[in-house]
Amino acid sequence: MNTPNKLTLLRLILVPFYVFFLLMPSIPHHYLAAFLIFAAAAYTDHLDGKIARKKNMITDFGKFADPLADKVMILSALACFIQLGLTNAVVLIIVVAREFAVTSVRLIASGKGKVVAANRWGKAKTISQIAAVLVVLLLQYLLELHTLGVIRFGNIDAVQYWFGIAGEILLWISVAFTLISGIIYIVQNFDFIKQAK
Numbered sequence: 001m002n003t004p005n006k007l008t009l010l011r012l013i014l015v016p017f018y019v020f021f022l023l024m025p026s027i028p029h030h031y032l033a034a035f036l037i038f039a040a041a042a043y044t045d046h047l048d049g050k051i052a053r054k055k056n057m058i059t060d061f062g063k064f065a066d067p068l069a070d071k072v073m074i075l076s077a078l079a080c081f082i083q084l085g086l087t088n089a090v091v092l093i094i095v096v097a098r099e100f101a102v103t104s105v106r107l108i109a110s111g112k113g114k115v116v117a118a119n120r121w122g123k124a125k126t127i128s129q130i131a132a133v134l135v136v137l138l139l140q141y142l143l144e145l146h147t148l149g150v151i152r153f154g155n156i157d158a159v160q161y162w163f164g165i166a167g168e169i170l171l172w173i174s175v176a177f178t179l180i181s182g183i184i185y186i187v188q189n190f191d192f193i194k195q196a197k
Contacts, residue, residue, distance in 0.1 A: 021084065091172070
């Protein structure tokens, strides 16, 4: 197994660890631990593709596992956010629906002998999702530091409210990119959908 594929597997392995810390509020600095692990997982996404392209290590396993690892990484974080009350289920539903739609298009195209590669909108979608998750984790960690007495906010209720609004805005921006990229994938490959039997 080459280095990019090992990095992809590492990304999948890291998912349960940041989920564990994210859902364990009894552990001090749990948001920081989740932030660092998620950031490391996200960095492997950048690194594995860069190495694979530079050293010509693109494999069939990588083509399958890399987007799968991305989806598991993001969807796990969003599911945890719902449980923690940091976002609502509509965000997750839209992202899941888009991923099913795009994966279906890719499978249809693959059956016709065409590989549907990621485009700039798909990359923008992934970057916006990762950025939104990281900012939400960071904002929650600042609130956790207040709870731990490390820092003090004057009006904690107002801070919580505005941090929540900021996180929701970023998540919905990522949802917008998710929808746009999904629509573009479908439009660009609509001929394959029409030919599907």
